[in-house]
Amino acid sequence: MQPFTTLAGVAAPIDEANVDTNQLCPTRFNKVPRGPKYAEILFYDQRNDTDGKRTDFLLNRPPYDQSQLIVGDSNFGCGSSRETAVYALYEFGIRCVIAPSFGDIFDANCAKNGLLTVALPIATCASLRAMLHASPGMTFAIDLEAQTVTDGQGDVHRFDISPIRKRCLLNGYDDISRTQEYRPAIEAFEARHRTTHPWMFR
Amino acid sequence: MSNAPAAAPRTLFRKLWDNHHVVTDEGESLLYIDRALAQENTYHAFVALEAQGRQVMRPEQIYAFTDHYVPTTGRAKGLAGIPVAEIRNMVVQLQDFARKYGINLYGIDHSQQGIMHIVPPELGIVQPGLALIGNDSHTSTHGAFGCLAYGVGASEFAHVMATQTLWQTLPSTLRIRVDGRLGFGVSAKDLILAIISTIGADGATDHAIEYAGSAIQALSMEARMTVCNMSIEAGGRAGMVAPDDTTFAYLDGRECSPKGAAWERALDFWRTLPSDTGATFDREVVLDASLIAPTVTWGVSPAHALPIDTAVPDPSQAGNDKQRGEWASAIEYMGLQAGMALSDIRVDRVFIGSCTNARIEDLRAAAEVARLGKAQVPTWVVPGSQTVRRQAEAEGLDRVFIDAGFEWRDPGCSLCTAINGDQLEPGERCVSTSNRNFRNRQGPGGRTHLASPAMAAAAAINGRLVDVRTLIG
Ligand code: SF4
Numbered sequence: 292m293q294p295f296t297t298l299a300g301v302a303a304p305i306d307e308a309n310v311d312t313n314q315l316c317p318t319r320f321n322k323v324p325r326g327p328k329y330a331e332i333l334f335y336d337q338r339n340d341t342d343g344k345r346t347d348f349l350l351n352r353p354p355y356d357q358s359q360l361i362v363g364d365s366n367f368g369c370g371s372s373r374e375t376a377v378y379a380l381y382e383f384g385i386r387c388v389i390a391p392s393f394g395d396i397f398d399a400n401c402a403k404n405g406l407l408t409v410a411l412p413i414a415t416c417a418s419l420r421a422m423l424h425a426s427p428g429m430t431f432a433i434d435l436e437a438q439t440v441t442d443g444q445g446d447v448h449r450f451d452i453s454p455i456r457k458r459c460l461l462n463g464y465d466d467i468s469r470t471q472e473y474r475p476a477i478e479a480f481e482a483r484h485r486t487t488h489p490w491m492f493r
Numbered sequence: 494m495s496n497a498p499a500a501a502p503r504t505l506f507r508k509l510w511d512n513h514h515v516v517t518d519e520g521e522s523l524l525y526i527d528r529a530l531a532q533e534n535t536y537h538a539f540v541a542l543e544a545q546g547r548q549v550m551r552p553e554q555i556y557a558f559t560d561h562y563v564p565t566t567g568r569a570k571g572l573a574g575i576p577v578a579e580i581r582n583m584v585v586q587l588q589d590f591a592r593k594y595g596i597n598l599y600g601i602d603h604s605q606q607g608i609m610h611i612v613p614p615e616l617g618i619v620q621p622g623l624a625l626i627g628n629d630s631h632t633s634t635h636g637a638f639g640c641l642a643y644g645v646g647a648s649e650f651a652h653v654m655a656t657q658t659l660w661q662t663l664p665s666t667l668r669i670r671v672d673g674r675l676g677f678g679v680s681a682k683d684l685i686l687a688i689i690s691t692i693g694a695d696g697a698t699d700h701a702i703e704y705a706g707s708a709i710q711a712l713s714m715e716a717r718m719t720v721c722n723m724s725i726e727a728g729g730r731a732g733m734v735a736p737d738d739t740t741f742a743y744l745d746g747r748e749c750s751p752k753g754a755a756w757e758r759a760l761d762f763w764r765t766l767p768s769d770t771g772a773t774f775d776r777e778v779v780l781d782a783s784l785i786a787p788t789v790t791w792g793v794s795p796a797h798a799l800p801i802d803t804a805v806p807d808p809s810q811a812g813n814d815k816q817r818g819e820w821a822s823a824i825e826y827m828g829l830q831a832g833m834a835l836s837d838i839r840v841d842r843v844f845i846g847s848c849t850n851a852r853i854e855d856l857r858a859a860a861e862v863a864r865l866g867k868a869q870v871p872t873w874v875v876p877g878s879q880t881v882r883r884q885a886e887a888e889g890l891d892r893v894f895i896d897a898g899f900e901w902r903d904p905g906c907s908l909c910t911a912i913n914g915d916q917l918e919p920g921e922r923c924v925s926t927s928n929r930n931f932r933n934r935q936g937p938g939g940r941t942h943l944a945s946p947a948m949a950a951a952a953a954i955n956g957r958l959v960d961v962r963t964l965i966g
Contacts, residue, residue, distance in 0.1 A: 308819060309694050309794050311931045318912045318934075321534050322562075322583050336933045341919050364815075366695035366728060370931060371910075372630040374537060374646035392698050395730045396630055396644055403648035453662060455519040466648070467547065470656045473516055473523060477658055480515045480525050490751035490759045491527050491623060493553060 293405040294463035298386050299432040300359025302443075303349055304420035310363055311370035312397055316379045318371075329375065329382035350383070354428035358383075362419045362431075363390035368397025377404045387433055389440060391416050402456050403466060407433065409440060409450045435461055502769035505735050506666055506701045509641040509766070513624040521660045524641075528618060529653050530609045530627035531557040531596070533583040537647035538628060538654065539590040547655045552595040555654060556618060558609035559584050559601045562913050565875050565902040571602050580913060594654075607878020607904045610634040610848035614718065615880050617747030621736035621763040626653055631848050631928065633724040637717035638744075639736035639766050641701075644725060664699050664730050665775040668768075670706035673782040678962040680858065681716035682850060682926065682945035684708070685723045686788040686798040692778055694796040697729035700776065703768065704734050708782035714743040715854040722849045723928050726795040735767035787961055789835060790930045790943040792823030797930070799835065801948070801960045807831040826932055827940050828920065835958050840942070842923040843872040843953040844935070845899075847909035850926035850946050851877030856885045859926075859946040860893040865964055866954030868898035873915075875907040899953065911936045924952040 320332045337348045349355050361367075361380075367390035368376065377400045380388070386406055391413040393401075401408045411419075419442055423429055429443030435457060440448045459466065470477075485492055503511070515523040531538070535557070542549070549555060562583040567574040575581035584601055591598035599606050605616065610631050613619045621639035626632060628650040635642035645659065653659055669688060675681075689696070702724050704717070712720070717734045724732025734740075741760060744750045751759040786800035799806070805824060808831060811817035824831055829838065845851070845859050856876065874894050876882040882904055885891055891901045908915045909927035911934070917923055919938025926949050930941035942958065951961040 306818075307822070308815070311929075313929075313931050313934055317937070318910050321912065322579055324540070325537065336937050341937060366698065369694060369728060370630065370725075370929065372628060372644045372646050373534065374648060375534075377646070392695050392728075394728065395699060396646055396725075399649060400646035403646070453520050455521045455660075458519075465545070466660070467545065467652050467655045470523065470652065470658060470660070473658075474656075476516050477523070477525065477656060481657070484513075484525060488622070488762065490755040491620070493749065 292463045292465060295386065295405050295407050295435055295460040297432070297434050298359060299430055301354050301357050301428055302360040302362055302423055302431040303355045303358040304423040305349070305361055305363045306420055308364040309366045309369055312368055312373050312376035312394070313370055315368070315376035316373055321373055321375050323375070325378050327382055329378040333379035333383040359385060360387045360389065360431050361385055362416055362423060363388060364416060365391045365413060367393050369394035372396045374400045374404070377401050377406055381406055389416060389419065402460065405460065405463065407435065407460060411440070411448055411450060415448060502771040504666055504768045504772045504774060505639060505703055505733060505766055506641070509622065509624060510663065512622065513641065515658060521662055523658045524624055524661055526626050526653050526657055526659055527554060527623040528625040529555045529650065530613060530625070530629070530632065531555060531587065531650065532560055532609050532629055533562045533587045535628045535647065535650055536583070536586045536590065538650040541647060541651045542654055549594045549596065549654045550657045553597070554657065555596040556599070556613065557587055557591040557596050558599045558612060559587060559606060560608045561906045561910060563601050563905040564913055565905050565907045565915060568903040577914060605879055607880065608848045608851065608906060610722065611852060611877035611881065614638065614714070615747070615878060617744050617750035620744060620750065620759070621740060621766055626650070626659060630725045631722050633729065633732045634718050634722040634848060636724065636731055636733035637714060637721040638740055639733055639763070641731060641733070643731055664701045667697055667700040667702045667729070667776045667778065668774040669702055669704050669778045669780070671704065671708040671780045671782050672706040673708055674711070675708060675782045675785060677966060678787055678947065679785055680945040680947060681712055681719040683785055683788040684782065685720045686790065686795065686943065687785045688780065689723060689727045689795045690798040691780065692727055694726065694794045695728040697724065697727040700729055702729045702732040703774070704732065709734055710737065713854060714739060715852040718852065719849055723795065726928055736763050737767070787945065787948050789948060789958055791827065791829065791835060792820070793826055793930055793932050794823070795928065795930060795943060797823055798943070801835055801958060803835060805829045805831055805833050805835065828922070836960060837957065838942070839957045840870055840924050840952050841921045842870055842917065843949050844875070844908040844923055844925040844927065845873065845946055845949050846875030846877070846907050847927035848877060849928045851875060851881065853881050853884050855926065855946040856881065856890050859950040860890045862947050862950035862961060862964060863893050863897040863899055863954065866897065868953045869956030870953060872899040872953040873902055873908065874899050875902045876904050878904050897954065908935055910934065911939070924949045924958065
C-alpha cells in the first residue's frame with residue numbers, strides 16, 4: 292500500500308448526500324480486474340450518457356478532472372461493500388474524501404487502500420463545498436501527521452483518526468502482516484474456542 | 494475476554510464481541526471469525542491474497558456461493574447456459590478458486606445453490622453465537638440468528654482468509670424496540686422500511702443494532718432475516734435479534750446444525766446469549782407496530798419510504814434546503830410529480846426475489862395475492878435458492894404464479910443488482926422486493942420502488958402501486 296503523508300491538490304465538491312458505492316462503481320464493472328481502467332469507471336453513469344457520450348458532470352470538466360480530493364455530504368459511500376468503488380476513486384487520482392459521515396464498509400475499504408477519509412462537521416463540509424463552487428480549481432492540503440485539512444482560504448480544520456489507522460496510512464502498512472504478529476494469540480484463542488464451543492467447528 | 498465483572502449486565506452484541514475477542518491494539522480489537530461467506534466478486538480478494546503469496550488459514554470455515562452472476566433461466570445447461578463470456582468467467586473464477594483452496598463451494602450446478610444470505614440459514618451453517626463475515630453488505634441478514642454478522646470489502650475478506658480474524662473498533666449499540674402487533678397485510682418488509690424512514694439512511698452508522706420488542710419476537714425466522722437484511726440501509730454495521738425458541742425450532746435438524754449431545758450443549762449456550770436485564774444501549778428507538786401500514790419507496794434511498802395510502806412528498810414542504818434539494822432530485826429521477834398519490838403510480842415491471850424477500854414465506858405471501866388476478870406487466874419470481882424453489886414447487890406455488898402470468902425463474906440475485914444480464918431498460922419503473930432503490934441499481938436509468946412480496950404481487954396484477962389490504966381479506 293502507498294503511504295499517505297501529505298497531499299495538496301484540487302478538491303471537487305459533490306453536493307449530494309448518500310452517494311452510494313454503486314454510483315462510484317456501477318455494478319456491471321465489478322468484474323473488471325483491478326487496474327488503470329477504473330479511472331474511467333468512477334461515476335460512470337453520471338459521467339457518460341446512455342449513448343456513451345461524456346456529460347458535463349463535474350469530474351469531466353477541467354480543473355476538476357485533475358481532482359485529488361472530494362468534499363461530499365452525509366453518508367458518502369453507503370451501500371454495497373464493493374471495494375471496486377475505492378479502486379475507481381484511487382485510479383481517478385482521488386486520495387482523500389472529506390464528508391460529514393461515511394458508509395462503514397466503504398470507510399474501512401478506503402483505509403485498506405491508502406485512501407484517507409476525513410469526517411468533518413456537516414456545516415463545515417457545506418461551507419467547504421460552497422467555497423469550491425465559488426472558486427473552481429481551489430486546492431486543499433492535508434497533513435495526516437498533524438491531522439489537519441487546510442482549505443483554499445488558508446483555514447485549518449483538525450480531524451480525528453484512530454491511531455492505528457493513522458499509523459498504517461502513514462507507513463503504508465499491510466494489514467495482514469500486522470496481524471501475523473498475533474498468530475500465536477489467534478491460535479491460542481482458537482484452541483480455547485474449540486474446547487468451549489466444539490459444535491461451532493465442523 | 495471482557496474486563497467487565499461477571500455480574501455486569503451485557504447486551505447480546507457485547508456477549509458476541511467478548512466471545513470472539515482475541516486482542517486489542519491501540520483501540521482496535523482483533524475478532525476471531527467462525528465463518529466467512531464469499532460470492533463471485535470475491536475474486537478480487539483471492540487475487541490480492543495470491544499477489545501477496547498467502548494461504549487460506551481455515552478453508553473449511555469459508556463458504557463460496559454463485560449467486561450474483563448466475564442466469565435465472567436455462568440453468569439445466571449449467572455454465573454453458575451463460576452466454577456472455579465475461580459473466581460466465583466470474584462464476585468459473587470463483588469455482589476455480591474455491592476448489593484450489595478447498596473452500597466449501599455452492600457452485601452453479603449444486604443442488605443447494607442459491608443466494609449467500611439465503612442458503613447458510615437453510616443449511617444451519619449460521620447459528621446463534623457465531624461471528625461471521627461476508628463479502629457483501631447484506632451479511633447483516635444472518636444477525637437474525639443472534640450472531641455477529643459483518644459485511645466487509647475484498648481487502649478485509651482477504652485478511653480473514655489469511656488470518657481467520659478481523660480488526661474492528663467497538664461500535665455503539667442501538668436498540669430498536671418494536672412493540673405491539675403488525676396489522677393485517679403488513680409484513681416484516683414494511684416494518685424495516687418504516688424503521689429506515691424513521692431513523693434515516695445513516696441513522697445507525699457506526700452502530701450495532703439489536704431489534705427487540707414483542708413485534709420482533711413474534712416474527713418468524715424468515716421475517717427476522719428480512720429485517721436484519723436491511724440494517725445496512727440504515728447505515729448499521731450489524732443488526733441482530735436475540736435467539737429464542739423460534740430460532741432453535743428453525744435450526745433443529747438442519748444439515749449443519751449440531752446434533753445429539755452437541756445440540757443440547759449448543760442450546761444451553763444459546764440460551765445465555767440474549768441481552769441481560771438491565772443491559773444498557775447507547776441509543777434506543779421505539780416504534781409501535783400497530784401504526785405501520787404497507788410501505789413503499791417513492792425516491793432513491795430506502796429512507797424515502799411512505800405508507801401506501803399517502804402521496805409523493807412535495808419539496809416545497811421540506812424542512813430545510815438540503816431536504817428540498819434531495820426530494821426534488823429524487824422525484825425528478827423517479828419521473829414522478831410532487832403530491833401525486835402513491836397509488837396512482839403506474840409500473841412497468843415487477844421483481845419478486847433477492848436476499849431480502851425470496852424465502853419460502855415470501856413466495857407464499859406473493860402467491861396468495863397472485864391467485865387474485867393476472868399480471869398486467871412483466872413479473873418475475875426468482876426464488877432465493879434451489880431449496881426454496883423445490884419447496885415452492887412442492888406446494889404448487891410455481892403453478893399459481895405461472896397461471897397468473899408471472900414468470901417462474903431459477904435462483905440467484907437477478908434483477909436485485911442487475912449484474913447477470915437481468916436488468917431494467919432506462920426509464921423503466923419496477924416494483925421490487927429487494928433492498929436498494931438507488932439510482933441505476935437495477936440497470937442504468939432504471940427506477941425502483943421497494944415493497945413487500947404481497948405489495949409487489951398486488952402491483953403486478955394491477956399495473957400500479959396499490960394497497961394490498963384492499964385486495965385481500
Ligand atoms: S440478492 Fe441483491 S442484495 Fe442480496 S446478495 Fe444478491 S445482489 Fe446483494
